[in-house]
Amino acid sequence: MLEKDVSLVEGAIKEYYFNHFDLIGIPSKISQREFGYQKINGGMIRHVAINDIKELHLLLMRETPSDVYCSNAYYSFPSMPMSEKDWKGADLIFDIDAKDLGLSCRNDHSVSRCSECHDTVIGKQTACAKCGSTKSELVSVACKNCIAESKVETKKLIQILVSDLGIRDEEIEVYFSGNEGFHLRVVNNSYEILESQQRADLADYVMFNGAIPETFGMKKQNNSKSTLPEMGEFGWRGRVAENLFGSKSKAAKMSRQIILDGYSAFQVRLDSMRQTIGARIDPKVTMDIHRIFRLEGSINSKSGFSKFKCKNIDEFDPFTDAVLLGEEKAEVIANCPVQIKLKNKKFGPYSNERVSVPKYAAVYMICKGLASAV
Ligand SMILES: [Zn+2]
Ligand SMILES: [Zn+2]
Structure with a gap:
């Protein structure tokens, strides 16, 4: 400076x-x-x-x-x-x-600043339009x-x-x-x-990393004997149920379908849920x-x-x-x-x-x- x-x-x-x-x-x-x-x-x-x-x-x-x-x-x-x-x-x-957080707004308020001529432009740029330099820094504004x-x-x-x-x-x-x-x-x-x-x-x-289907009642063998968590349960079981079913009235029907979809599909659901229910620290x-x-x-x-x-x-x-x-x-x-x-x-x-x-x-x-x- x-x-x-x-x-x-x-x-x-x-x-x-x-x-x-x-x-x-x-x-x-x-x-x-x-x-x-x-x-x-x-x-x-x-x-x-x-x-x-x-x-x-x-x-x-x-x-x-x-x-x-x-x-x-x-x-x-x-x-x-x-x-x-x-x-x-x-x-x-x-x-x-x-x-x-991987937010889509980031590019709209990021500014590239050329390290050579200090020209600034919104968004990422590979080469400066003014001087051609490829050295720049990206700053994010409010x-x-x-x-x-x-x-x-x-x-x-x-x-x-x-x-x-x-x-x-x-x-x-x-x-x-x-x-x-x-x-x-x-x-x-x-x-x-x-x-x-x-x-x-x-x-x-707190990030909900490494969650496995077994924790939430899904069995790898004897899949039909699985019982998924219910809404209102303590901790992650309750949060997962809420995310899966949305409301109590839909829970039973959706639960049956999710069990039918099987173990691997449930693992995929758990992984994608992480962004929504886990705290991204x-x-x-x-x-x-x-x-x-x-x-x-x-x-x-x-x-x-x-x-x-x-x-x-x-x-x-x-x-x-x-x-x-x-x-x-x-x-x-x-x-x-x-x-x-x-x-x-x-x-x-x-x-x-x-x-x-x-x-x-x-x-x-x-x-x-x-x-x-x-
Ligand atoms: Zn933003
Ligand atoms: Zn420049």
């Missing part, structure tokens, strides 16, 4: 941490966590120990990090190398990201549908955690990730000691017991939005609620081929124009590589 862009973005981030430090989610057992951070154009600094809230405030004000992370784990010695940290346990965490679909996955996940795994609603913290998805943190003592493999199994469970995040996870309330430098706590996920609108950088005007040269709507104001499309926009919109476009400070 160019020096003048760095200074605009860092200025806005510093102001945010000065004015909104109250939005930072102070982790429990703060002194046992490993912190990490990055500065714009800089590498990741890890293995940082922080003793209290004051030290955290100082770090944010002194370093103006573009991104701040905190371990889900707690250790005896958080600043030591990994092998010497002495792992004590870790919060159970989940990551849902719109880019992993999309309501991506957020709506991520909310659907988040709610499915919460439902499974609460109904099947004995986790209470109030033990689940939901955060907008600051870009295109949601992060969940479970604060429940009985899960914090799970090892990586157990967390991988748990991830498979990133399993790598959940199974990682040494992860440093974006700090709650901190700024995400992919957008300049904050990782914002959602008290009511249905009403939450990231493009208003999580846009917390300054409102003063900033001058930028914008080259943003799609229109963006932030805080109910529309910006663009812009084609290499000098515009004066609120700082939050300037930072957003700069972070996406679609504008540059004047």
Whole structure:
């Protein structure tokens, strides 16, 4: 990032941490966590120990990090190398990201930016129309549908955690990730000691991976003796029945037909059901017991939005609620081929124009590589 862009973005981030430090989610057992951070154009600094809230405030004000992370784990010695940290346990965490959901809207709000001449165009392109370069990066800009679909996955996940795994609603913290998805943190003592493999199994469970017909009463031999689950049953059996039959009145007839169709056809049905009834999380995040996870309330430098706590996920609108950088005007040269709507104001499309926009919109476009400070 160019020096003048760095200074605009860092200025806005510093102001945010000065004015909104109250939005930072102070982790429990703060002194046992490993912190990490990055500065714009800089590498990741890890293995940082922080003793209290004051030290955290100082770090944010002194370093103006573009991104701040905190371990889900707690250790005896958080600043030591990994092998010497002495792992004590870790919060159970989940990551849902719109880019992993295979949504058809993605191409409409992806922008290719040529690495040579910086020309931008909507959608994927193999070679730049202006300079012919084949080097480009693809950035995704704000999309309501991506957020709506991520909310659907988040709610499915919460439902499974609460109904099947004995986790209470109030033990689940939901955060907008600051870009295109949601992060969940479970604060429940009985899960914090799970090892990586157990967390991988748990991830498979919530994703409905590896389901076999036998679990749902379908027999490979003596197929006619199969009995499928009924609607209203506990856990996956109930969810599968609901997906298969839709309503109680149709259940008996459909059940007979599905049994007639046989074992293999049922396996195919189970596999395709995964997208609908499983929660589409990133399993790598959940199974990682040494992860440093974006700090709650901190700024995400992919957008300049904050990782914002959602008290009511249905009403939450990231493009208003999580846009917390300054409102003063900033001058930028914008080259943003799609229109963006932030805080109910529309910006663009812009084609290499000098515009004066609120700082939050300037930072957003700069972070996406679609504008540059004047
Ligand atoms: Zn080009
Ligand atoms: Zn989308």
